[in-house]
Amino acid sequence: EPEVTQTPSHQVTQMGQEVILRCVPISNHLYFYWYRQILGQKVEFLVSFYNNEISEKSEIFDDQFSVERPDGSNFTLKIRSTKLEDSAMYFCASRTRDTAVYEQYFGPGTRLTVT
Amino acid sequence: KQEVTQIPAALSVPEGENLVLNCSFTDSAIYNLQWFRQDPGKGLTSLLLIQSSQREQTSGRLNASLDKSSGRSTLYIAASQPGDSATYLCAVEGNTPLVFGKGTRLSVIA
Numbered sequence: 001e002p003e004v005t006q007t008p009s010h011q012v013t014q015m016g017q018e019v020i021l022r023c024v025p026i027s028n029h030l031y032f033y034w035y036r037q038i039l040g041q042k043v044e045f046l047v048s049f050y051n052n053e054i055s056e057k058s059e060i061f062d063d064q065f066s067v068e069r070p071d072g073s074n075f076t077l078k079i080r081s082t083k084l085e086d087s088a089m090y091f092c093a094s095r096t097r098d099t100a101v102y103e104q105y106f107g108p109g110t111r112l113t114v115t
Numbered sequence: 116k117q118e119v120t121q122i123p124a125a126l127s128v129p130e131g132e133n134l135v136l137n138c139s140f141t142d143s144a145i146y147n148l149q150w151f152r153q154d155p156g157k158g159l160t161s162l163l164l165i166q167s168s169q170r171e172q173t174s175g176r177l178n179a180s181l182d183k184s185s186g187r188s189t190l191y192i193a194a195s196q197p198g199d200s201a202t203y204l205c206a207v208e209g210n211t212p213l214v215f216g217k218g219t220r221l222s223v224i225a
Contacts, residue, residue: 035213
């Protein structure tokens with residue numbers, strides 16, 4: 001069964017460094033998402049992406065964040081200058097179509113630790 | 116602003132019991148509601164999606180209901196097993212992208 005994959009599973013970085021989190025969505029899906037979950041807190045929406053552009057973003061997704069689909073398979077989240085509070089689990093999700101009937105499929109996540 | 120609340124926060128039951136997890140949301144203008152399962156340190160596995168026009172969905176031992184007008188959903192798990200132990204998340208999608216509850220942590224004791 002097709003699944004969303006994410007790499008790396010765990011990333012440790014120093015404050016101020018840039019990180020790139022990678023996702024491979026399910027191949028026939030058209031809508032892509034990033035979410036994050038700080039330890040012990042709710043899963044929060046960051047950004048949605050369709051047709052090579054951001055379709056929606058949350059207040060969390062500030063100028064330090066960017067997303068890209070550099071080729072036909074990968075979907076990346078870049079954090080330019082990491083802060084301690086960026087430490088969280090980051091989930092990528094994809095969906096075949098952005099309508100009410102289609103569920104989002106989530107990847108296993110990347111645990112980001114900023115020291 | 117949509118808010119999703121899940122009660123109880125944690126639940127421990129003996130194996131074989133039937134149980135109900137609750138989810139409430141403040142804005143009834145939703146397109147759908149999804150229930151997810153999350154194992155410790157892992158990703159989210161979609162269990163059921165209920166469209167706003169539907170009242171319930173079933174998958175195996177799981178049954179989810181939706182009362183959109185009152186802003187409530189329940190997830191019923193029949194004949195619980197130790198393998199059902201996980202955190203169960205409810206999320207709603209409407210004019211905003213998926214908004215999650217904090218989850219109910221379920222422990223099924225053998």
